Amino acid sequence: MDDTPDAPELSLFLxxxxxxxxxxxxVLSGTLExxxxxxxxxxxxxxxxxxxxxxxxxxxxxNLMQLLALYKQVGTPAYPFDVQPLELGQLVDQVVAxxxxxxxxxGLKLELDYDPDLVWHFDEDLITGVLSHAINNAxxxxxxxxxxxxxxxxxxxxxxxxxxxxxGYPPSLLKAGAIATRDTAKGMNFLTNSAGLGLYxxxxxxxxxxxxxxxxxxxxxxxxxxxxGCFILNLP
Amino acid sequence: xNAPASLxxxxxxxxxxxxxxxxxxxxxxxxxxxEALRSLGAKNIDQASSGGEAMGLLTxxxxxxxxxxxxxxxxxxxxxxxxxARVRNLVNPSTVWLMVSAEKSVESVMGAAEHxxxxxxxxxxxxGVLLTRLNRVWHKKQIFRLIDQAYAEKDYLRAARLCDAxxxxxxxxxxxxxxxxxxxxxxxxxxVKAREVYERVLEQREYQWARAGIAKIRMANGEFEQARQSxxxxxxxxxxxxxxxDQLALTYQNLGKLDEACAILERAAKLSPNSVPRQRNLGNxxxxxxxxxxxxQAFRKxxxxxxxxxxxxxxxxxxxxxVCGQKNDAKEALRLLLQVQREFAADYPDIALRSKITExxxxxxxxxxxxxxxxxxxxxxxxxxxxxxxxxxxCLELATLLFAVGVKDAPVELLCYVIRNNHDNPLLLDExxxxxxxxxxxxxxxxFIRVSKKEATDLMNQGVLLWKTGKLMDAVEWMRQARKKxxxxxxxxxxxxxxxxxxxxxxxxxGALSAEAYEVLHHVDxxxxxxxxxxxLMEQLxxxxxxxxxxxxxxxx
Numbered sequence: 026m027d028d029t030p031d032a033p034e035l036s037l038f039l040x041x042x043x044x045x046x047x048x049x050x051x052v053l054s055g056t057l058e059x060x061x062x063x064x065x066x067x068x069x070x071x072x073x074x075x076x077x078x079x080x081x082x083x084x085x086x087x088n089l090m091q092l093l094a095l096y097k098q099v100g101t102p103a104y105p106f107d108v109q110p111l112e113l114g115q116l117v118d119q120v121v122a123x124x125x126x127x128x129x130x131x132g133l134k135l136e137l138d139y140d141p142d143l144v145w146h147f148d149e150d151l152i153t154g155v156l157s158h159a160i161n162n163a164x165x166x167x168x169x170x171x172x173x174x175x176x177x178x179x180x181x182x183x184x185x186x187x188x189x190x191x192x193g194y195p196p197s198l199l200k201a202g203a204i205a206t207r208d209t210a211k212g213m214n215f216l217t218n219s220a221g222l223g224l225y226x227x228x229x230x231x232x233x234x235x236x237x238x239x240x241x242x243x244x245x246x247x248x249x250x251x252x253x254g255c256f257i258l259n260l261p
Numbered sequence: 262x263n264a265p266a267s268l269x270x271x272x273x274x275x276x277x278x279x280x281x282x283x284x285x286x287x288x289x290x291x292x293x294x295x296e297a298l299r300s301l302g303a304k305n306i307d308q309a310s311s312g313g314e315a316m317g318l319l320t321x322x323x324x325x326x327x328x329x330x331x332x333x334x335x336x337x338x339x340x341x342x343x344x345x346a347r348v349r350n351l352v353n354p355s356t357v358w359l360m361v362s363a364e365k366s367v368e369s370v371m372g373a374a375e376h377x378x379x380x381x382x383x384x385x386x387x388x389g390v391l392l393t394r395l396n397r398v399w400h401k402k403q404i405f406r407l408i409d410q411a412y413a414e415k416d417y418l419r420a421a422r423l424c425d426a427x428x429x430x431x432x433x434x435x436x437x438x439x440x441x442x443x444x445x446x447x448x449x450x451x452x453v454k455a456r457e458v459y460e461r462v463l464e465q466r467e468y469q470w471a472r473a474g475i476a477k478i479r480m481a482n483g484e485f486e487q488a489r490q491s492x493x494x495x496x497x498x499x500x501x502x503x504x505x506x507d508q509l510a511l512t513y514q515n516l517g518k519l520d521e522a523c524a525i526l527e528r529a530a531k532l533s534p535n536s537v538p539r540q541r542n543l544g545n546x547x548x549x550x551x552x553x554x555x556x557x558q559a560f561r562k563x564x565x566x567x568x569x570x571x572x573x574x575x576x577x578x579x580x581x582x583x584v585c586g587q588k589n590d591a592k593e594a595l596r597l598l599l600q601v602q603r604e605f606a607a608d609y610p611d612i613a614l615r616s617k618i619t620e621x622x623x624x625x626x627x628x629x630x631x632x633x634x635x636x637x638x639x640x641x642x643x644x645x646x647x648x649x650x651x652x653x654x655x656c657l658e659l660a661t662l663l664f665a666v667g668v669k670d671a672p673v674e675l676l677c678y679v680i681r682n683n684h685d686n687p688l689l690l691d692e693x694x695x696x697x698x699x700x701x702x703x704x705x706x707x708x709f710i711r712v713s714k715k716e717a718t719d720l721m722n723q724g725v726l727l728w729k730t731g732k733l734m735d736a737v738e739w740m741r742q743a744r745k746k747x748x749x750x751x752x753x754x755x756x757x758x759x760x761x762x763x764x765x766x767x768x769x770x771x772g773a774l775s776a777e778a779y780e781v782l783h784h785v786d787x788x789x790x791x792x793x794x795x796x797x798l799m800e801q802l803x804x805x806x807x808x809x810x811x812x813x814x815x816x817x818x
Binding site: 105106110 | 363
């Protein structure tokens with residue numbers, strides 16, 4: 026955006042609006058989490074609606090974050106991309122901290138399978154965002170369990186899987202996933218599919234991660250440990 | 262669901278008894294963060310709604326944790342609050358500083374600022390996220406505690422050894438520790454070792470800061486062309502790695518390509534416009550290449566953003582006065598020079614002299630030779646009134662101006678002072694000779710340089726002779742006198758410190774001599790940082806201290 030001197034007012038306006046919206050979302054999700062922590066379905070008749078509100082708030086935030094990042098041209102050298110080494114324990118702590126209240130309020134179980142001491146190099150904010158977005162999605166589709174499994178594959182990729190025990194992704198989404206993750210995704214009309222933006226964003230994030238001629242990838246499958254949807258991110 | 266590791270860790274860190282400061286201009290967010298902190302057990306939570314209010318609280322209270330929003334409306338932003346708090350020592354090294362922002366920002370990418378917070382948090386911030394980050398930063402601070410302390414004491418070699426030791430036990434922080442070690446080796450005047458560390462990092466992963474680190478070493482070695490290519494490839498990989506732009510500009514300056522340097526600084530200032538030093542550099546380079554309009558723009562921006570910043574210096578005002586002079590607006594230039602003397606009198610003892618020099622230049626460049634000469638006479642009077650001399654660049658600028666307006670003795674005396682204090686710096690001596698040549702005093706200049714060099718060498722050699730023949734106390738006293746005559750000669754200063762250290766080693770610890778040695782070493786480090794001898798002598802001196810309690814040495818510093 027720095028190369029479009031003709032639109033400084035617009036970018037200033039967008040930045041200050043985003044700043045304002047983020048503040049409101051902070052207050053919304055923080056307050057909802059607090060209310061949910063202090064309540065239970067027994068003491069609070071509106072408990073399920075509150076849980077649903079928290080889910081929607083998170084969706085709102087994810088979309089806003091993705092729009093802002095895409096506006097900043099995520100995937101091009103213009104985005105402030107920042108790779109750092111991090112223990113998986115730290116990454117998972119962060120994701121769990123983001124999802125804990127929502128999972129609990131929905132009565133869902135999050136299974137974790139990872140080596141907390143393993144160190145990998147990635148942009149923490151982006152990967153946390155992608156995983157949390159995938160888990161939010163899984164929360165929507167699963168019956169009662171979501172699984173986050175991270176391992177190093179035989180050919181030395183970091184494989185991050187978000188699986189659920191729901192009915193699996195519908196064919197349209199699998200197709201959208203296949204399109205979004207192709208190299209030619211730039212031309213895709215993701216606005217026609219509500220899941221498209223998240224997929225497009227996630228695959229761009231994957232692709233930004235590069236190490237010695239390898240680039241990260243994203244794919245959607247049905248199957249995995251529970252036979253439901255699998256969101257699979259591979260990082261070099 | 263498994264309990265996350267960080268929640269288990271709450272027990273070992275007592276977040277309840279700490280002092281907290283929450284800074285955000287949005288009242289809802291402040292309340293939210295206060296609630297989140299209260300649920301960790303926190304009792305002492307202060308709040309501020311602006312940078313100014315935060316500064317007021319930081320002046321009075323020592324906080325353990327600061328949660329600060331980056332955007333704070335009018336006045337200081339979060340980064341400026343952090344910078345000022347660090348520069349004015351209003352926060353402890355152990356203070357956890359978390360910077361909060363609405364989106365992933367350029368500021369969060371390495372190299373954008375000198376004073377980095379301990380972590381950046383992106384909104385929305387909920388309790389769980391806050392706690393995991395607090396715990397993480399706290400653990401990291403524990404690992405770096407002794408290293409940071411040695412760093413603050415400028416005992417860089419000890420700090421580097423502590424890095425090596427920490428890498429063994431903390432694989433997860435290996436990259437951060439290596440980065441610190443490389444910086445320490447650079448500060449110790451050991452570029453070869455620093456380079457080895459950067460290469461070790463690059464074996465693991467292509468980190469642009471490690472690439473930039475190697476390029477910086479190349480520049481210091483005089484391999485300007487290779488350095489230029491490296492910085493350019495770093496920028497190609499990460500357009501937001503701002504530090505690489507500043508370094509690339511410096512490389513171009515070293516290559517004598519001022520136009521290119523100016524263009525790069527202009528790009529960097531567009532990407533990250535709120536850096537006071539960058540706007541100042543841009544203004545200075547633009548002035549040198551004669552782009553008066555760009556220089557004016559940069560200096561004005563520098564003054565504007567500097568208004569709330571602790572990084573504010575008089576340079577932009579003096580530069581802008583030169584710009585006004587070149588635009589034939591001597592009146593505006595004089596107004597600026599009055600303003601700069603009012604604003605900076607307290608912290609810059611040289612300011613009257615420096616603004617008078619600028620005044621002389623303004624008149625001289627605008628062709629008012631009568632007033633320029635008058636300024637020259639006043640400068641001569643100022644110089645005669647005191648023994649103190651300004652820094653070397655100011656001396657050279659002053660001598661040039663004085664010659665130009667027809668003053669003779671004062672600039673010769675000034676240049677002899679520069680030579681005595683830099684007798685083994687051939688590049689600088691060349692520059693001095695050129696000033697003599699330009700003043701049509703080439704032959705006299707050669708002789709002045711020869712005599713002044715000899716004075717400094719004799720002073721130093723006599724001290725070293727006393728030391729080598731075992732007359733240590735005489736040597737110490739001789740070097741004291743030498744330092745009085747030639748206060749800024751690095752070789753003399755290093756030898757003085759060396760002789761003091763020898764005295765301490767042979768005759769036992771003496772508080773006064775030790776303090777004197779530290780004073781000498783810190784003085785030489787201010788003149789030219791990053792010297793091998795500095796690091797070595799600091800280490801020897803630290804080993805001679807009878808008690809190594811935390812803070813004892815830092816006080817001397």
